[in-house]
Amino acid sequence: MGMKPHILAIPYPAQGRTSNSSVIVDDDNIDLVSIPDGLEPWEDRNDFKKLIEAISQVMPGKLEEFIKKINNGSDEDEKISCVIADENIGWALDVAVKMGITRAAFWPAAAGQLALAFSIPELLEDGIINSNGTPIKNQMIQLSPTMPAIHTSKLGWACIGDLATNKAAFEIVSRNNASVKVANWLICNSALELEPAAFSLFRNILPIGPLLSTNRHGKSAGSFWEEDSTCLEWLDQHPPDSVIYVAVGSFTVFDYKQFQELALGLELTNRPFLWVVRPDPDHDHAFPDGFRDRVGNRGQIVGWAPQQQVLSHPSVACFFSHCGWNSTMEGVSNGVPFLCWPYFADQFLNQAYICDVWKVGLGFSNGDESGIIKQGLIKDKVEQLLGDITFKERALDLKELTAKSVREGGCSYSNLNNFVEWMKP
């Protein structure tokens, strides 16, 4: 009998990434261990520069120690035989090489986003960005005619925070470009049907997605926050295609004024809404005066929703989303049209896929002179999206296309199976 592989899967230490990490193996066979990310528990993990620097300084050494501890002295079949690491932590692949372990990189976002990262040498050569990754040309760019066009200011690493944060992000992206070359496999949580142009530009990126909990062999590995499932019963009380689901992921931070406008905008729509408002000790989420009383049972507010169950619920009409890639894949897989509210990094490209390429959603332009998107505009966009049946029709077509890819005979299905076969020693 062949030996069982012992795989070490290392997600990026953030919510969106951990949600994919237990998909490939049976949960009974998973041990969850943690490696320090270099920050103390009370330090601010929303300080991106600090987080990414701490991670790349502290985690490689800790990972090496951890692997040594397991591999020295274990029985042969206990030894780690393969490392799967998030592409964003390319150093983990370097550690695997150093220790003679086979390795795969997992890209949790759009292949188009990775294609942009892989195009850094050309972007530098064409004088579109400088050596800090800062855009020096003010223009739209498009890697190929069927890929989404994005503005240079919205290149993933160039819209994370202040200049120093963006520079730190750019350095890491560039370093990852080098590290990923040592990966034996580069798998991506997307489908060929969703991004044919990106996958044909970089054929080493293999789509295995969308990875969803409904396709999982076991149960979810869990999230950082506790899910409030009472909202499913609340959804049951509403007619099909009636509820606006609002969730902006694990990083988005709203400014006070924008939060208030969003609340008033939802109130103005006169439609039922389910709104995820994460409890955040650092930011004040004051609702407008009298808001909770006025909306009453029409507005359900939860700290963290079972999002995939929510999106598959028939009463959900549209998804007001920050366009994180997992949310994007979950909305697409459930045939739900989007209202796009991107916040940073790859979310602008994801919005461009949703609005311009797949045409299953609408975005907002930049808001008023202070950048605030007003309540009236929020209401108008909801009406525009839900008033035009073609958004829903295209969303349902896209759902079917993606579902085919993860079914037997589909492209993602066979890539995933080949990958699993490869991991077996």
Ligand SMILES: O=c1ccn([C@@H]2O[C@H](COP(=O)(O)OP(=O)(O)O[C@H]3O[C@H](CO)[C@@H](O)[C@H](O)[C@H]3O)[C@@H](O)[C@H]2O)c(=O)[nH]1
């Ligand atoms: O109430 C909620 C809200 C969200 N989720 C889940 O949380 C995940 C959120 O993931 P995602 O939509 O990707 O957002 P982020 O957590 O913000 O993701 C980070 O990682 C993504 C993948 O790399 C990037 O695309 C994003 O820009 C980045 O912010 C999804 O699986 C959701 O189902 C819940 O379960 N309940």
